[in-house]
Amino acid sequence: MSAEYPSRATEWQGSGGASGIAFHLAPWTTLLAVATLVVHFQPIVTESVGAPALLEYERAAVVSGQWWRLATGHLLHWSFGHLLLDLSAVVIIGGVLERMVRERYPTLLLGIAGTIGVSLCVFQPDVLVYRGLSGVASGLFAALLVMGLRRLKRFDEWGAMLMIVALFFLTKIGYEGLTGELFLATGTVGDIGDPVTLAHVSGALAGAVFASVIALPIGESPQRIDQRAVS
Amino acid sequence: MFSGHCGRAVMLAVLLSGTATTARAEYTEFRGKPISQGRMVVAEADAERIGLTQDPATPSQQRSSDFVLKGTKVDAEISSVLARVRVEQTFQNPFSDRIEAVYVFPLPENAAVDGYFFKVGEKVIRGVVKERQQARKEYEQAKSEGRKASLLEQERANIFTQSLANIPPGAEVTVHIEYVHPVDIDGSSYVFRFPMVVGPRYIPGQPLGRPSVGRGWAPDTDEVPDASRVTPAPLPPGKRSGNDVAIQLTIEGAMPIRDIVPVTHEVDVKKVTPTRSVVRLKEKKVLADKDFVIEYRLAGDQVVVASLAHRSQEKGTFAVVIQPQHGVNAEDATPREYLLLLDRSGSMSGRAISQLRILAQHLLDGLNPQDTFRVATFNNGVRSHRRQPILATPENIADAKAFIRGIRANGGTEINGALHEIVAPREGEVGRPRYLVLVTDALVGNDDSILATLKTPRFADVRVFPVAMGSAPNDYLIRRAAELGRGFSLRTTNEDNPAEIAQRFSRKIAKPVMTDLEIEWGGLAVEEVLPSPLPDLYADRPLVVMGRYAKPGKAEISIKGNLMGEMAATSLSLELPEQEAANDALEPLWARQRIRQIWNRQLGHESADAKKTITRLGIEYQLVTKYTSFIAVERDDEPVLAGQPRQYLVAPMLPEGMTALASGAFATAANANGPARKASPRAPAAGAGSASHVATSQPAPVFSNSSSSGSTSRGGGPIDIVCLGAAGALAFGCSRLRRREEDEEG
Numbered sequence: 011m012s013a014e015y016p017s018r019a020t021e022w023q024g025s026g027g028a029s030g031i032a033f034h035l036a037p038w039t040t041l042l043a044v045a046t047l048v049v050h051f052q053p054i055v056t057e058s059v060g061a062p063a064l065l066e067y068e069r070a071a072v073v074s075g076q077w078w079r080l081a082t083g084h085l086l087h088w089s090f091g092h093l094l095l096d097l098s099a100v101v102i103i104g105g106v107l108e109r110m111v112r113e114r115y116p117t118l119l120l121g122i123a124g125t126i127g128v129s130l131c132v133f134q135p136d137v138l139v140y141r142g143l144s145g146v147a148s149g150l151f152a153a154l155l156v157m158g159l160r161r162l163k164r165f166d167e168w169g170a171m172l173m174i175v176a177l178f179f180l181t182k183i184g185y186e187g188l189t190g191e192l193f194l195a196t197g198t199v200g201d202i203g204d205p206v207t208l209a210h211v212s213g214a215l216a217g218a219v220f221a222s223v224i225a226l227p228i229g230e231s232p233q234r235i236d237q238r239a240v241s
Numbered sequence: 242m243f244s245g246h247c248g249r250a251v252m253l254a255v256l257l258s259g260t261a262t263t264a265r266a267e268y269t270e271f272r273g274k275p276i277s278q279g280r281m282v283v284a285e286a287d288a289e290r291i292g293l294t295q296d297p298a299t300p301s302q303q304r305s306s307d308f309v310l311k312g313t314k315v316d317a318e319i320s321s322v323l324a325r326v327r328v329e330q331t332f333q334n335p336f337s338d339r340i341e342a343v344y345v346f347p348l349p350e351n352a353a354v355d356g357y358f359f360k361v362g363e364k365v366i367r368g369v370v371k372e373r374q375q376a377r378k379e380y381e382q383a384k385s386e387g388r389k390a391s392l393l394e395q396e397r398a399n400i401f402t403q404s405l406a407n408i409p410p411g412a413e414v415t416v417h418i419e420y421v422h423p424v425d426i427d428g429s430s431y432v433f434r435f436p437m438v439v440g441p442r443y444i445p446g447q448p449l450g451r452p453s454v455g456r457g458w459a460p461d462t463d464e465v466p467d468a469s470r471v472t473p474a475p476l477p478p479g480k481r482s483g484n485d486v487a488i489q490l491t492i493e494g495a496m497p498i499r500d501i502v503p504v505t506h507e508v509d510v511k512k513v514t515p516t517r518s519v520v521r522l523k524e525k526k527v528l529a530d531k532d533f534v535i536e537y538r539l540a541g542d543q544v545v546v547a548s549l550a551h552r553s554q555e556k557g558t559f560a561v562v563i564q565p566q567h568g569v570n571a572e573d574a575t576p577r578e579y580l581l582l583l584d585r586s587g588s589m590s591g592r593a594i595s596q597l598r599i600l601a602q603h604l605l606d607g608l609n610p611q612d613t614f615r616v617a618t619f620n621n622g623v624r625s626h627r628r629q630p631i632l633a634t635p636e637n638i639a640d641a642k643a644f645i646r647g648i649r650a651n652g653g654t655e656i657n658g659a660l661h662e663i664v665a666p667r668e669g670e671v672g673r674p675r676y677l678v679l680v681t682d683a684l685v686g687n688d689d690s691i692l693a694t695l696k697t698p699r700f701a702d703v704r705v706f707p708v709a710m711g712s713a714p715n716d717y718l719i720r721r722a723a724e725l726g727r728g729f730s731l732r733t734t735n736e737d738n739p740a741e742i743a744q745r746f747s748r749k750i751a752k753p754v755m756t757d758l759e760i761e762w763g764g765l766a767v768e769e770v771l772p773s774p775l776p777d778l779y780a781d782r783p784l785v786v787m788g789r790y791a792k793p794g795k796a797e798i799s800i801k802g803n804l805m806g807e808m809a810a811t812s813l814s815l816e817l818p819e820q821e822a823a824n825d826a827l828e829p830l831w832a833r834q835r836i837r838q839i840w841n842r843q844l845g846h847e848s849a850d851a852k853k854t855i856t857r858l859g860i861e862y863q864l865v866t867k868y869t870s871f872i873a874v875e876r877d878d879e880p881v882l883a884g885q886p887r888q889y890l891v892a893p894m895l896p897e898g899m900t901a902l903a904s905g906a907f908a909t910a911a912n913a914n915g916p917a918r919k920a921s922p923r924a925p926a927a928g929a930g931s932a933s934h935v936a937t938s939q940p941a942p943v944f945s946n947s948s949s950s951g952s953t954s955r956g957g958g959p960i961d962i963v964c965l966g967a968a969g970a971l972a973f974g975c976s977r978l979r980r981r982e983e984d985e986e987g
Contacts (some may be wrong), residue, residue, distance in 0.1 A: 063643035102972045
């Protein structure tokens with residue numbers, strides 16, 4: 011798929027209603043959201059388990075060669091509440107991030123998802139089945155943070171806010187990495203077993219690294235990246 | 242377009258909104274830890290609605306010293322295959338008025354409760370068994386006269402109510418309950434279990450047009466007319482009761498004891514002699530929030546075939562343990578139809594549902610390719626993987642596993658509907674034996690209605706194998722369902738490895754079953770043999786047969802049966818002595834077994850004859866039954882006060898691992914089905930004009946983290962609302978930066 015991103019002047023001129031505009035502005039994020047919803051509701055609507063059986067991160071299947079599950083497993087969720095929270099974060103962050111990195115966004119997305127999958131496979135073999143976009147959301151958060159900080163030319167109010175957010179995020183990831191417990195959990199989404207905080211940590215690391223190294227090659231300014239993507 | 246200041250204000254609002262959400266504390270914390278997956282919380286409004294909150298009118302009850310039930314001490318002795326257990330419940334009145342304490346508690350469903358007294362200081366007041374209504378009448382009279390009195394009533398075979406009237410202010414009263422039961426035998430292992438908590442039960446049906454007969458949170462309904470007597474309002478999640486439990490178990494083996502395996506609690510084992518060991522809880526006081534389970538083996542790797550007898554009167558009683566000696570290596574490869582029915586009700590939330598998912602998937606691994614299977618889950622309704630049984634091909638099994646992994650716990654426990662759904666009348670092939678594997682915690686109030694269903698013709702060709710889940714399952718329903726369904730039951734605690742349990746189950750079920758069992762008594766004049774008729778005999782599942790005799794003798798008895806179409810036989814020596822003072826527990830056990838049989842037969846159509854016989858047996862053998870109760874009244878002292886004492890209901894803890902979703906689900910399911918199922922919002926009603934109390938609670942000083950650690954089906958954890966706020970802030974900030982940059986460049 012070749013995504014054509016509108017310039018800022020034309021970015022609100024998409025057609026086809028809200029979904030059309032969303033696709034116009036952030037096609038990969040829109041596709042990801044639609045795919046996640048389809049995969050979630052397919053078993054309920056069709057009363058069969060096609061999508062989970064084929065896409066779920068199931069360690070045994072991954073080891074036997076079904077590598078796609080490393081990435082597609084994130085599309086599945088344990089409950090609608092789980093999906094709603096995870097997907098909201100991905101859409102909020104991804105929508106902005108995709109506008110920044112443009113055609114490199116799918117690479118970034120796949121890189122984060124794949125890294126989380128591999129990390130689980132290697133470092134947490136007791137997790138036989140995994141679902142959820144929260145790891146990817148952490149990765150996108152880290153990536154957007156890197157992008158934002160790199161765009162920061164002076165330390166003004168926006169800079170202060172980014173620093174606060176960065177501090178919060180680092181604290182969260184650090185805490186989760188060190189303790190294996192969720193940093194905060196004020197929502198309730200039903201029974202999904204113990205959280206795998208490794209997904210958050212590895213996702214965040216992958217997001218930061220991919221954003222720094224791949225999506226934003228060192229020595230190239232954010233402006234040039236944007237300009238090159240537009241041209 | 243937002244101005245810069247406006248944007249910052251929005252940003253701050255977004256950030257602060259997350260903080261506010263945390264600080265506002267709309268939810269109750271669970272076990273003193275931040276809320277996360279597997280530790281479901283319940284909104285305080287809901288908690289209040291379902292009666293989980295404390296009575297605001299009694300703030301003084303916050304003090305830990307205010308607990309009325311101070312502790313439970315258990316002293317058990319196992320000799321051969323019989324366990325005699327002495328339970329001591331200590332009640333103390335911390336109030337300035339006399340109180341009546343009411344405590345609903347569990348005992349093993351096969352226990353014969355044959356001893357009862359209460360103690361005030363050094364004074365012992367012994368109980369006698371009387372017809373239930375009469376005992377209740379005497380208790381109420383003593384209560385109103387200001388006398389100390391206690392009453393022990395049976396609600397279910399495994400649920401009892403202890404009422405203790407007129408505990409003086411500041412006084413301590415201990416109630417002593419004694420019972421015997423045969424220990425469970427599983428392969429070469431002996432299993433001892435002591436239940437500690439009555440888990441919250443799902444109550445189906447419509448409310449009856451009369452006041453409820455008990456003080457529980459559920460009103461009586463047409464399906465569970467005594468619902469209010471089996472639904473004590475539990476403490477809120479994360480709160481502990483004052484009931485500290487101490488357990489000591491003495492094991493006297495016929496052979497040297499080896500491999501004492503503590504299943505649920507840490508214990509200290511003291512080996513007194515090779516055949517005698519004493520087991521104590523490592524912690525002197527444990528919480529009453531899950532069953533205590535311990536396994537042990539004797540040298541020799543197989544159960545010693547035992548025959549026991551006791552005779553002190555005209556008639557003696559005997560018991561023989563029949564250990565199947567067949568099929569140890571054989572496997573019955575007959576293709577079967579497996580119906581896997583999985584409980585996804587709210588009470589399964591937390592650790593139990595994680596265990597269920599793993600167990601069920603491994604159960605599927607145990608199928609043979611020529612078997613057929615069908616998987617269905619149930620709560621208020623039934624959800625099937627397929628509408629018809631399908632072949633156990635690798636593809637079908639993989640598909641079913643994905644279905645199982647998607648199971649979430651919520652809602653009610655409509656087992657009857659689920660049973661009818663999955664055991665549909667057959668179409669086509671009829672020769673394939675049907676095995677129904679019911680995986681559940683069985684926490685329902687309509688036990689007998691479900692058992693009656695299993696006796697209907699629809700289930701005539703179905704063998705039922707219940708697998709109990711959770712930390713405090715309903716043992717009565719689990720075991721009786723296996724008994725009536727001609728199968729066997731298994732138990733998975735939260736500490737067990739469900740994969741191992743599934744493998745063990747698959748191994749057992751693959752062994753051939755000995756049917757048409759008969760015993761030739763070799764000329765011995767035995768009578769009233771139980772169970773009758775003899776059930777089928779499974780490998781590694783020894784059968785205890787009991788009976789009476791009038792004439793002593795000794796003979797070689799022979800056990801015959803049909804094993805895969807061939808006659809199989811085994812024999813053992815049985816001596817019926819002229820006099821035998823030992824094993825006096827056999828008499829009440831035999832009587833209990835007889836009562837059990839009568840009860841099972843009358844399920845679904847309670848009869849006056851059955852009631853009369855059970856009452857007679859209860860009074861003759863001094864046993865607590867559904868129709869007979871222990872009553873003890875202090876008659877020596879002059880009553881000092883008249884009038885009704887304040888009633889205090891002892892609240893049990895929520896079973897370990899059960900999240901608040903469970904109790905919330907009971908209420909939610911109830912609301913969805915009309916007012917009958919609505920959890921009672923009331924604090925227990927006042928008794929005769931005096932204020933009642935909801936049991937007190939305090940934060941647990943020590944709590945093990947018993948959430949879903951060890952679960953293999955997991956998620957990264959949902960994005961928290963605070964993180965979502967931060968994400969919004971970040972996205973907005975970055976968006977603003979980008980635009981500013983472009984504006985500056987443009």
